[in-house]
Amino acid sequence: MKELGKVYFGTNTKMYKNIAQTVDFLTRLDTLTTDLSRETLELFVIPSFTALESARRCVPPERIALGAQNMGWEDEGQFTGEISPLMLKEVGTQIVEIGHSERRHVLGETDWMENQKVRCALRHGFTPLLCIGETGEQKALGLSDEVLRTQLKAGLHGVTAAEAARLWIAYEPVWAIGVSGVPASPAYAAEKHRVIRECLVELFGAAGARIPLLYGGSVNPENAPELIPLPNIDGLFIGRSAWEAEKFDRIIRSCLALLE
Ligand code: 13P
Numbered sequence: 001m002k003e004l005g006k007v008y009f010g011t012n013t014k015m016y017k018n019i020a021q022t023v024d025f026l027t028r029l030d031t032l033t034t035d036l037s038r039e040t041l042e043l044f045v046i047p048s049f050t051a052l053e054s055a056r057r058c059v060p061p062e063r064i065a066l067g068a069q070n071m072g073w074e075d076e077g078q079f080t081g082e083i084s085p086l087m088l089k090e091v092g093t094q095i096v097e098i099g100h101s102e103r104r105h106v107l108g109e110t111d112w113m114e115n116q117k118v119r120c121a122l123r124h125g126f127t128p129l130l131c132i133g134e135t136g137e138q139k140a141l142g143l144s145d146e147v148l149r150t151q152l153k154a155g156l157h158g159v160t161a162a163e164a165a166r167l168w169i170a171y172e173p174v175w176a177i178g179v180s181g182v183p184a185s186p187a188y189a190a191e192k193h194r195v196i197r198e199c200l201v202e203l204f205g206a207a208g209a210r211i212p213l214l215y216g217g218s219v220n221p222e223n224a225p226e227l228i229p230l231p232n233i234d235g236l237f238i239g240r241s242a243w244e245a246e247k248f249d250r251i252i253r254s255c256l257a258l259l260e
Helices: 019-032 049-058 085-090 101-105 111-123 136-140 144-155 186-204 245-259
Strands: 007-012 041-046 065-068 095-098 127-132 168-171 213-216 235-238
Touching: 007 065, 007 245, 019 041, 019 049, 019 245, 041 095, 041 245, 049 065, 065 127, 085 111, 095 111, 111 127, 111 144, 127 144, 136 144, 144 186, 168 186, 186 213, 235 245
Parallel strands: 007 041, 007 235, 041 065, 065 095, 095 127, 127 168, 168 213, 213 235
Antiparallel strands: none
C-alpha cells in the first residue's frame, strides 16, 4: 500500500445525471464495491445539488462519501444562485469541490473566490477538495509550476497546518479535461504532483506531506493503472470514465490490485 495507507477514487458527475440516474449509479456502485475494505479505499461521488439528498439516503457515508460541486462562502444572504454551507450540511454533504477548471475558466471564478470557499468549507467542517491546474497556453509558455504554486498559495491563504489535515487537492490540468482533453502522461503528472507536494510542505510542514493529492483529466481504464502507483499520486478524480458504475468499479479494482 502507498505511504498514506489509503487510495482515493472519486467522480464528479458535472451537469449530467438527474436524481433517478444518480441514485441508480450510487446503488450499483455501492453493491459492486461492497467487498472492498474502506480502510484502504476512500470512495466519493460528487453529484448535482438536486440529487444530494436522495443520494445521501441511498448510501451510507462511510461507504461512499458525497460532495457538492460548488458552495457559496457565506452562511446566508443576498447571493442569488449560490448554495450555502448550511444547506449542504442539511443534506449530509461531506466534501466540497472548489475551483474545478470549469468553474474557473467557464464561469470566471478567481483564486480569491476559491480561497473564500476553502476557508468557509473548513469553518463548517467539510473536506475541501481544491482543484488546481494550468491551461494549455500556460503549459506552452512554461508557466505550469508557477501557476500551480500561485493557485495553491492564493487558494490556501490563511489556512493553518491543523486545518490542512482536512484538505484534499486535485491536480487537473485544464488541457487534459473532458471530451477534447489529452490525458497527461504519467511522467508529466508525477512531476507536477511533486511540485504540488513541495509547495504544500513549504506551506504546512509535515501536514503538507500528508494531504491527499488526486490526479484528474481524462483518466481511463488504460492510464489509471499507470498513474496510481506513482509517488505523490494518492488517488484519481475521474469524469467520463467513472459515470458507469461497472466501469468505475473495474478501474478501482485494477488500481487496488497493483497496490496490494
Ligand atoms: P474527465 O475525466 O471526463 O476528463 O473529467 C475530469 C474531471 O473534470 C473531474 O473533475
